[in-house]
Amino acid sequence: MDNYWSKIIGELNQVDVTVDDKFVDFIHDANRIFVIGAGRSGLAIKAFAMRLSQLGKQAFVVGETTNPPITEGDVIVVASGSGTTAQAVMLAQKAQTVGAKVGLITTSRDTPLTEIAEQVVFLGGKAKYEENSTTVQPMGSLFEQSVFLYGDAFVLGYMEKFSITESEMQQRHANLE
Numbered sequence: 001m002d003n004y005w006s007k008i009i010g011e012l013n014q015v016d017v018t019v020d021d022k023f024v025d026f027i028h029d030a031n032r033i034f035v036i037g038a039g040r041s042g043l044a045i046k047a048f049a050m051r052l053s054q055l056g057k058q059a060f061v062v063g064e065t066t067n068p069p070i071t072e073g074d075v076i077v078v079a080s081g082s083g084t085t086a087q088a089v090m091l092a093q094k095a096q097t098v099g100a101k102v103g104l105i106t107t108s109r110d111t112p113l114t115e116i117a118e119q120v121v122f123l124g125g126k127a128k129y130e131e132n133s134t135t136v137q138p139m140g141s142l143f144e145q146s147v148f149l150y151g152d153a154f155v156l157g158y159m160e161k162f163s164i165t166e167s168e169m170q171q172r173h174a175n176l177e
Contacts, residue, residue: 011135011142015124017150019157026103026119027057027154028162030075034095036062036088037079040144045079045105048151054169055158062091072099080104081125081143083111092116105150107143123150 027033033052037045045061052059060067062076070076076095078088083106092102092113104117107125114120125135125143135142158164 007136008145011124011137012145012149014134015142015146015149017123017146017153019150019154020121021157021161023103023119023121024154024158024161026101027052027075027077028158030057030101031071031073032058032060032068032075034060034062034067034070034074034076034100035079036076036091037147038085038088040140041079041081041147044144044147044151045077047148048077048079048154051151051155051169054172055155055162055164056168056172070095070098070100074100075103076100077103077105078113078117079106079147080113081107081140083108083113085113089113089116105147107140107146121150123147 033049035045035049036042049059049061074095076092078092080088083104089112093116095102096116101119102117103119103121104113105121105123106113107123108114109122123143123146125140125146
């Protein structure tokens, strides 16, 4: 068997996961953050929401039954490799109608979601149905991995910028597990 681990790590090393101060401020200035993503992108963005709450932000996963309504001053962050996921486009548009801002984590340019979003983070990889020779991994694997790792890099940048310690985050960690 080939060394697939090395191939995956090699591809991840090629992805630029630079955390932009504008995106950090975009999240920091939000009253509350709502996140959405479909499939594996959804799993990765849920992990980001968890860390945002541990940073002291109110963060919600769209679709959960305990969500409050999104309102002016809130932000919705969409993880979509293609930038065309129909439900995500519809929900981002709906969020805008009530005065919420839209952030996007994607790998695709010139899409409905890049047109809507006020802040866009472009990561490597490909959309699940895109033909692309930059990755040996199937479908959106590289993008989905990059979303997860971008979330962790974002957290480190946020902690540094706003002097948040790991101890403070631990105090906000769930204790019913």
